[in-house]
Amino acid sequence: MDSSYTRLKGGVGAPLGFLTSAVGCGIKNPAATRLDLALIYSEVPCSSAGAFTTNRVKAAPVRVTQAHLRKGDLRAVIANSGNANACTGVQGIDDAKAMCAAVAAPLGVNQSEVGVCSTGVIGLPMPMLRVEPKYNDLIDRLGAKNGSNVASAIITSDTHIKEQAISFELGEHRVRLGGCVKGAGMISPSMATMLCFITTDANIPRDTLRKAVLECVEESFNRITIDGDMSTNDTVLVLANGASGMPPIRRNGKRCKQFRAALRWLMLELAKAVVRDGERVTKFVTVQVRGARTYLDAKKVAEAVCKSALVKSSWNGGDPNWGRIIHAVGYSRALIREELVDIHIGGKAACLGGLQAATPMEELRAIVAEPEFEIIINLNQGDADYVMYSSDLSPEYIDFNRSEYAYWKQARKDGLV
């Protein structure tokens, strides 16, 4: 963390001029004891930008939010967890639009100024009868500095909320940047399965913001993988309302670079938090690929290693198994040369020139026994590099994901299926 950043509380509620609220509707659990509907609202107009799943099966809220962003800027976001509103057809689109409309009217904004996000089970209709009675509460509870409620309302299989907020100087003004993220399973690059909301009171024009967001997403959320599955609902939304009073950030200026650095830092913190909280994850592994001929080759190698079930199983077992790592390097489709590959684990050589290095096995085992370690794969063929953040795959992950039948049973009780 840059020493000029000051940590703040309140996540997406930390920046000036943003109000947030969250309620429990009973989408996540029928007793409605868990928060599952959230609202973010800026008291003044915003510029905004988004990044979305590249899955061709896109949930209704993704389609609706993309359409709203094409029309203009967002000023509010409504989000629910427990139901993804994905594969729900025309009804799903209607439901997503209705969620926007329901909060737009009391907030006094256009329906198209509201973004909508959903996360949860795929293929079941949204339980709108549970959501509709809660809109009034959601509006009534809007308040400053309580962004943690939003972080709480969007999580599903996450074990804890994930949020960050900082303030920093931008020219003569202090600005705030806050964010929260959810995601633990169905996590794969381009993008990870997640919702992420980021707010800032910096003043940054739409186009400049959009460029910064896409660049920072590429270097953060597109660099993580837990299970290699890519969701139908991934969304990152960034709202900048300028409430700090600063003049607009100029594209490519010094302040633009500073803002981008802060945004990248925040996104990377949130992305790493997703991996650390991955479903039944016990290891956080940074995989650095160096010396590739091309950026694309470096990326292919990193993704193959980070997604290999056998490599991930060995990490789960604390086994510094470089043979499985190099076998994934080999099938990555990058043009690697086996006899040039070096693999270092926690700074110690495991494989040099495609062969076993002299490091005693016990030293490597001690590194991989830790909850976090770094693997450097040097292809020794060029200057391109790539980094990814990955996890192990545990027996408990499979066990956890064996069945979503309970959701169907609840949907039947609700008369939805």
Next chain:
Amino acid sequence: MDSSYTRLKGGVGAPLGFLTSAVGCGIKNPAATRLDLALIYSEVPCSSAGAFTTNRVKAAPVRVTQAHLRKGDLRAVIANSGNANACTGVQGIDDAKAMCAAVAAPLGVNQSEVGVCSTGVIGLPMPMLRVEPKYNDLIDRLGAKNGSNVASAIITSDTHIKEQAISFELGEHRVRLGGCVKGAGMISPSMATMLCFITTDANIPRDTLRKAVLECVEESFNRITIDGDMSTNDTVLVLANGASGMPPIRRNGKRCKQFRAALRWLMLELAKAVVRDGERVTKFVTVQVRGARTYLDAKKVAEAVCKSALVKSSWNGGDPNWGRIIHAVGYSRALIREELVDIHIGGKAACLGGLQAATPMEELRAIVAEPEFEIIINLNQGDADYVMYSSDLSPEYIDFNRSEYAYWKQARKDGLV
């Protein structure tokens, strides 16, 4: 199975003129109670063909066998399990060549007429001191009709041997075709992690055999996946010695088609047997993709579905979760249209036009509770189709693959590392 095929015993030993043997050297277990070194030998010269891993990290025996096949035809194959002789550098090449040379001399063939295959742990030197004393036994025990010993000597984490042999009429002659395969983990298309040896006493010229082998591998071993990992050692070797006395098969003639059909049937039987015996597998799932715009799109969809950790977890749990299937269809990079996708499970509609179908959940659950079922994904966009054979992913798979440390400890005892 074609009703004109007659099942035979003896696997690769069933065709006329082939002798086989196997011994235990102590590579797989120090007590040498398990067979781990095998030899196949044809009493007369053969035509031969091979298909090999596409992994750029290639084990030494793969490189040596490829070189021998470029020089001419094989007449014998030596194979071991317990050590892959992969990532072993120049020493590995020397060891692989030494294995060929050691049997070539007593058999009276050139060293380049011997193929060599290894399977097991990656990155440890071949324990040649265990292998060398056993060559004499291996030669002495050569005999007809005991190919099951070969099938037994090549397995690693497989729970049982996998072999098939048939005889069938080709013109006026009866010919025999036998094969065995090993593979249970590191199984992914292009190719599966496996060794496969096939022998026949049909008379088929080298070029015609090669074409048939590559076509049949594409439709069998390249269609299976267990864990999505692709090995460094995959090899299919086919030896045809003409000992049935038939005249040579002409390319594209009727007998060529008949032979190809029998070879394809045998390879597909062996490939399916690999999936059924996959590491800690409980389900055998046939995934049919239909109605794709292109063959490549159909293939992308099948591979994405068959490799998805979340889809495989749901199969393990007996959950007919079409939402996870369509989400994998969506990220496959095929140009699919969500609103056209139909998914049938065991002949019953689970998803129609991208939406949940009316089939009662209990009916779908009953199908997925079975050890084998079929999923048909119709993209409704064209005429191209593709089929793959896949398995579930179980908590026990991860547990089984957590550590190969025991192999390292043994290698240290042997003074190899």
